[in-house]
Amino acid sequence: MTTHADKKQIRLLLVDDHPIVRFGLSALLGMQEDFAVVAAASSGREALDILRQKTIDIVLVDLRMPGFSGIDTLEQIRTQAPRVQAIVLSSFEFDEEIYAAVKAGARGYLLKESPPEEIMSAIRSVFAGRQAFPERIAKRLSESRMTAGLSAREREVLELVAKGLTNKEVANTLQISQFTVRNHLNHITEKLEASDRTEAIFIAIHTGLITLH
Missing domain, CATH: 1.10.10.10 (Winged helix-like DNA-binding domain superfamily/Winged helix DNA-binding domain)
Known part of the structure; x- marks a missing residue:
């Protein structure tokens, strides 16, 4: 049964080539009343197919996926579904990847080891129209080397x-x-x-x- 509260849920798409990551995120985020994990994709191309079929608000995407990379995915999301916002969840924090992700349209960049509260806060912030970069990453984005x-x-x-x-x-x-x-x-x-x-x-x-x- 669909309730009034359901209409306010943030509809999520998880994109990661590791099944355990998709399972863990789905379990964690699915417990929140304001989140609805609509689908989980094992590749960027699968994610784009899902975006053509389902209404999504926020995509959580890994950068390092075989074949069609996370950067490729972000660029296609910006072209194919510009109203959908994207947050990167990565195991790495290299300047080049951060810059490339933001250039491709990412509104947030978090490490997979981030506390669950930080990940959930980032989703809510991006859904509200803000960015979600930890202070250390935001600082690096504004430094001269970037x-x-x-x-x-x-x-x-x-x-x-x-x-x-x-x-x-x-x-x-x-x-x-x-x-x-x-x-x-x-x-x-x-x-x-x-x-x-x-x-x-x-x-x-x-x-x-x-x-x-």
Whole structure:
């Protein structure tokens, strides 16, 4: 029987190639009244098939899966089901993987060994529209080694563009030419591997490269 409370449940999809991880997470999260584990997938491709058939709010995804990786999965989720939010649950915490995950659309990044309360809190935070990065990871995302090679001036230009300024307005603000602004933006999109300035802004905001006040 469906109750009024059921309608408020956060619908979850678990994606991990290890059966014991899927079983453990399903058991843990299924005990929470505000969670509904809709499905568990053993691969990214299986997860995408499930997303085509079922309504999901949050996907918990492992990064290191054979064949179709977690990063591939995140990128496809962002394209195929943009309203679905993703949280990475990984056994590893390397800068390159964190950056790649956030660039691909992850709204949170936690280790599998994280306390259950931290995992559940992250799910609720992301469902509420916030990010869920432990302080140590959030700090690393904002540190200089996570700048993807952007110079201080390039970050300044991107921050102004993200605030809605045109190339001409950016040029006037920084006292440089529009040609220089355009060159900076071209370099930025190349370094962030973005298709255009809009995607570059998205990546920069979600990786902490720029901050909008």
